Amino acid sequence: MVAPSFISDDDLYLFGEGSWLFAYEKLGAHPRVVDGVAGVNFAVWAPGARHVQVEVYGFGRRLQQIPMALRGPIGVWEVFVPGMAAGATYKYGIASRYGDLQVEKADPFGVWSEVRPANASIVYDLACYAWHDAAWMAARGVAGVQGGLQTIYEVHLGSWRRGPDGGFLNYRQLAEQLVPYVTALGFTHIELLPVAEHPFDPSWGYQLTGYFAPTSRFGTPHDLMYFVDYCHQHGLGVLMDWVPAHFAKDRHGLYFFDGTHLYEHADPRRGEHLGWGTAIFNYERPEVVSFLLSNAVYWLQEYHMDGLRIDAVSAMLYRDYERPAGAWVPNDQGGRESPEAIAFLRRVNDTVHRRFPGAITCAEEATAWPGVTRSTDDGGLGFDFKWNMGWMNDVLRYLERAPASRPATPPGATAGARSTHVPPRAS
Numbered sequence: 001m002v003a004p005s006f007i008s009d010d011d012l013y014l015f016g017e018g019s020w021l022f023a024y025e026k027l028g029a030h031p032r033v034v035d036g037v038a039g040v041n042f043a044v045w046a047p048g049a050r051h052v053q054v055e056v057y058g059f060g061r062r063l064q065q066i067p068m069a070l071r072g073p074i075g076v077w078e079v080f081v082p083g084m085a086a087g088a089t090y091k092y093g094i095a096s097r098y099g100d101l102q103v104e105k106a107d108p109f110g111v112w113s114e115v116r117p118a119n120a121s122i123v124y125d126l127a128c129y130a131w132h133d134a135a136w137m138a139a140r141g142v143a144g145v146q147g148g149l150q151t152i153y154e155v156h157l158g159s160w161r162r163g164p165d166g167g168f169l170n171y172r173q174l175a176e177q178l179v180p181y182v183t184a185l186g187f188t189h190i191e192l193l194p195v196a197e198h199p200f201d202p203s204w205g206y207q208l209t210g211y212f213a214p215t216s217r218f219g220t221p222h223d224l225m226y227f228v229d230y231c232h233q234h235g236l237g238v239l240m241d242w243v244p245a246h247f248a249k250d251r252h253g254l255y256f257f258d259g260t261h262l263y264e265h266a267d268p269r270r271g272e273h274l275g276w277g278t279a280i281f282n283y284e285r286p287e288v289v290s291f292l293l294s295n296a297v298y299w300l301q302e303y304h305m306d307g308l309r310i311d312a313v314s315a316m317l318y319r320d321y322e323r324p325a326g327a328w329v330p331n332d333q334g335g336r337e338s339p340e341a342i343a344f345l346r347r348v349n350d351t352v353h354r355r356f357p358g359a360i361t362c363a364e365e366a367t368a369w370p371g372v373t374r375s376t377d378d379g380g381l382g383f384d385f386k387w388n389m390g391w392m393n394d395v396l397r398y399l400e401r402a403p404a405s406r407p408a409t410p411p412g413a414t415a416g417a418r419s420t421h422v423p424p425r426a427s
Contacts, residue, residue, distance in 0.1 A: 012072040018288075022297065027045065042066075043078040044108065046258035048258035048260035048262060054068060086123050086124055089120045091252070092104070096260070106121050108257070111221055119252040121210075152188070155192060156193040157193070159204075176230070188236065189237040194242070196211050205241070207276070228305065237307070239305065239307045245316045246281070262288075273322075300352065306359055319331065366389040
């Protein structure tokens with residue numbers, strides 16, 4: 001059957017101007033009913049494609065190939081598949097209009113994925129989780145950012161504790177074991193190292209392929225909702241590391257998505273992070289801005305996260321970040337600052353604070369950039385907090401020394417002292 005488009009002209013307009021904050025509600029895979037027939041609607045942005053199809057997998061092989069239709073002028077492809085339901089495993093088969101390139105890609109807006117090393121997306125119905133944290137959410141909105149002392153326990157879920165067999169605990173087991181542990185220590189919040197889908201365990205989640213999919217290492221999307229819900233019911237806030245600075249270059253992910261540099265800059269001096277082996281988002285492309293803004297909204301709206309700790313802000317602010325001379329492109333004024341990344345960060349902070357009262361944003365920023373926590377109205381970046389990276393490294397160096405050899409004043413603690421040391425990152 002030919003179903004009416006799930007995506008309106010207004011949706012496409014907002015996506016194309018970089019302001020579609022709820023793009024995840026239409027792009028990706030969504031169970032719906034059309035004229036009394038249940039099925040799944042698929043939609044993907046691939047303007048460089050001459051042909052796109054949904055490839056349905058099962059029993060270790062491809063079962064179906066369903067052509068998609070081009071909707072509108074900005075390259076969104078769409079199809080409704082009657083009879084399909086949650087649990088279906090799929091990829092997008094993309095034939096580029098530039099040469100003979102044909103690739104299989106996971107869904108950029110997919111909300112669940114196969115367990116690595118498998119990498120297909122899985123249709124999932126997020127809506128049927130019943131939340132029990134209304135009291136927490138209401139109180140957070142009233143108390144706001146300055147609602148009392150905040151002490152944050154940072155944790156990587158895969159490292160904190162393992163099961164008796166050495167395997168990962170799932171989100172529900174982690175909730176029931178981690179929450180009493182953190183509460184007994186007196187913390188008010190848990191900060192999760194990235195929980196979006198990523199292919200490489202030692203990256204700790206900092207090199208993503210699935211921005212809308214909580215990693216299947218620890219269970220289902222509803223399992224992660226249970227984790228957040230359980231924390232809220234026991235008086236704990238949940239923050240998450242969010243990584244809009246760069247993404248993994250694995251073949252099934254965002255990189256070179258439709259035979260073009262769609263999500264990343266084409267010029268490697270701007271699109272490749274030399275030190276991390278990753279790709280850098282093109283913040284000048286409005287559709288990419290819509291993708292990332294809607295991703296920030298997604299985690300706060302659908303998973304009730306209480307804030308975002310934004311990773312690698314320094315790498316976003318400076319075009320010459322960890323680059324030798326000649327390997328970066330100055331801005332139009334000849335400087336090293338990245339005006340499009342600055343504008344993007346301000347939009348993220350304004351969006352979070354306007355739409356999610358009480359939610360916080362925190363910058364991992366390790367330089368002397370001015371106004372990180374100043375409001376955007378006053379020319380700042382608009383973050384609530386900044387990670388004090390210098391303090392962290394100064395204290396660690398102090399504690400590494402034998403007590404008898406420690407100076408009376410820790411390094412960096414004197415008036416006016418400032419550390420800009422940038423620690424190595426997991427690759």
